[in-house]
Every structure is written in C-alpha cells, then in structure tokens.
Amino acid sequence: MTTIGLVQRKDDVGKTTIATNLAVTLQDRGYSPLLVDAGPQDPQQGTVRDWSAKSGSQAPETIGVDQPAVHEKLSSIEGFDIAIIDAVGKLKEMTVSAIKASDLTLVPVRPSAADPKGIGQVVDDIKAHQDLTKGRPDARFVISRATGSSKMGEQIQQIVNEAPFGRLDAGTNQRVAYARALGEGSSVHETGDKEAQSEIDAITDEIEQILRADEQ
Ligand SMILES: Nc1ncnc2c1ncn2[C@@H]1O[C@H](COP(=O)(O)OP(=O)(O)O)[C@@H](O)[C@H]1O
Numbered sequence: 371m372t373t374i375g376l377v378q379r380k381d382d383v384g385k386t387t388i389a390t391n392l393a394v395t396l397q398d399r400g401y402s403p404l405l406v407d408a409g410p411q412d413p414q415q416g417t418v419r420d421w422s423a424k425s426g427s428q429a430p431e432t433i434g435v436d437q438p439a440v441h442e443k444l445s446s447i448e449g450f451d452i453a454i455i456d457a458v459g460k461l462k463e464m465t466v467s468a469i470k471a472s473d474l475t476l477v478p479v480r481p482s483a484a485d486p487k488g489i490g491q492v493v494d495d496i497k498a499h500q501d502l503t504k505g506r507p508d509a510r511f512v513i514s515r516a517t518g519s520s521k522m523g524e525q526i527q528q529i530v531n532e533a534p535f536g537r538l539d540a541g542t543n544q545r546v547a548y549a550r551a552l553g554e555g556s557s558v559h560e561t562g563d564k565e566a567q568s569e570i571d572a573i574t575d576e577i578e579q580i581l582r583a584d585e586q
C-alpha cells in the first residue's frame with residue numbers, strides 16, 4: 371500500500387480539503403483508497419470523520435487513529451492500495467507519526483498565512499526523517515487557498531525556497547465549492563465548479579506521476 375500524508379503544523383490550511391478530494395478522485399480513477407483521520411475527534415474542526423459521516427456509501431472508506439501510531443495501524447490493514455492520511459496539525463507526535471508512515475508527504479501552504487512557523491516545523495520534521503531513511507518520505511509543497519492578490523509572504527517564500535523538496539505546479543485557489551463539498555461530505559466533482567474540479571484533477575495527476583517515478 372502506498373501512503374500519502376497531508377501534514378502541516380498549522381490548521382485551516384486545507385489538509386482535510388485536499389485529503390478528501392484526492393481520495394474521491396483516486397477512487398474515481400480506479401484505486402481503492404483509505405482515508406485516515408489521524409487525530410482526536412474534534413467537533414470544533416471539520417475532520418475527515420465529520421466529512422465521512424455526511425458522505426454516501428460510495429465514498430472512500432475512513433478510519434480514525436487517535437494515537438500517534440499511524441504506521442503500526444496501517445501495517446495491519448489490508449484491502450486498500452493507497453492510504454491518505456490527514457494529520458491534525460496541533461499534535462507534533464501525530465505529524466511525525468504520519469511522516470513516518472508516508473511514502474509521499476504533501477505540505478499545504480496558504481500563501482496569505484501570517485504565521486510561517488507551522489511550515490518551518492513540518493519541513494524540519496520531514497528533513498529529520500529523510501536524513502534517517504535515505505530520503506523517505508518524498509515531499510512536495512502544495513499551494514492551497516490562493517487568491518488572486520495573495521502573494522506569498524517573504525518568510526514563507528524563504529522556507530519554501532530553502533526546503534530540500536519542491537512544490538506541485540497544481541494547487542487550489544480560494545473557491546466556495548471546496549468549503550461546500552467539505553461541509554456536505556462530497557468532493558468538488560459533485561459541485562458545478564469546473565475550475566475547482568480541474569485543480570483537484572491536476573493535483574491528482576501530479577501525485578500519480580510522482581508515485582510512479584518514485585517506484586522506479
Ligand atoms: N481552496 C479552498 N477554497 C475555499 N475554502 C477552502 C479551501 N480549502 C479549504 N477551505 C476551507 O477552509 C477551512 C479549512 O480547511 P481544512 O481543509 O479543514 O484545513 P485543515 O484540515 O488544514 O485544518 C474549511 O472551512 C474549508 O472548507
């Protein structure tokens with residue numbers, strides 16, 4: 371099973387949004403994805419578990435992992451070919467556990483975010499694990515919730531430039547369809563927003579390419 375981890379120490383950056391849309395899109399492309407909600411159930415935060423409770427029976431299967439032992443949990447699960455972990459940001463141990471479990475980590479970066487700390491911390495955590503394991507997991511930034519006017523803050527730009535990994539060309543812009551789909555337990559493919567759909571398709575295309583290249 372290939373594992374993709376959405377990791378960022380800051381919340382509200384689009385981890386759950388990208389995880390759910392990616393899982394639905396991969397399922398549409400013929401994969402058997404498992405969504406992993408790595409964090410305590412939190413009614414204040416729209417989590418994968420909340421999303422899953424509203425989604426229909428056709429939606430990707432979801433499990434919750436409360437303890438920072440994502441790797442062990444996944445090693446005992448069969449019947450899926452790709453796991454997508456949505457790791458809660460405020461728990462460092464959970465983020466590190468998700469990094470350990472992943473073949474590819476995606477770090478959503480919200481260009482307008484005032485606080486670059488969460489990005490710096492997760493880049494350090496990924497680097498530390500790559501140093502231990504000859505470069506695993508692979509990693510990419512993914513620009514999330516961009517607006518026409520949102521130029522990346524200088525400090526964020528610097529972290530992205532100096533990190534030992536690059537960013538996806540594709541990303542999400544700020545669009546109502548994302549919030550609607552998350553709230554309704556669906557994906558942007560169930561909304562009429564063609565732009566949002568093509569953003570998610572492009573993210574999924576790039577991820578498939580990276581995973582294929584990494585396999586070789
Ligand atoms: N591209 C986007 N456009 C508009 N709203 C978005 C977008 N991405 C996420 N959101 C909204 O922003 C909030 C935080 O996103 P979420 O995916 O829950 O972030 P995280 O999991 O990192 O906390 C949610 O209300 C979500 O609907």
Ligand SMILES: [Mg+2]
Pocket residue numbers: 381382385386387415416417418456
């Ligand atoms: Mg979330």
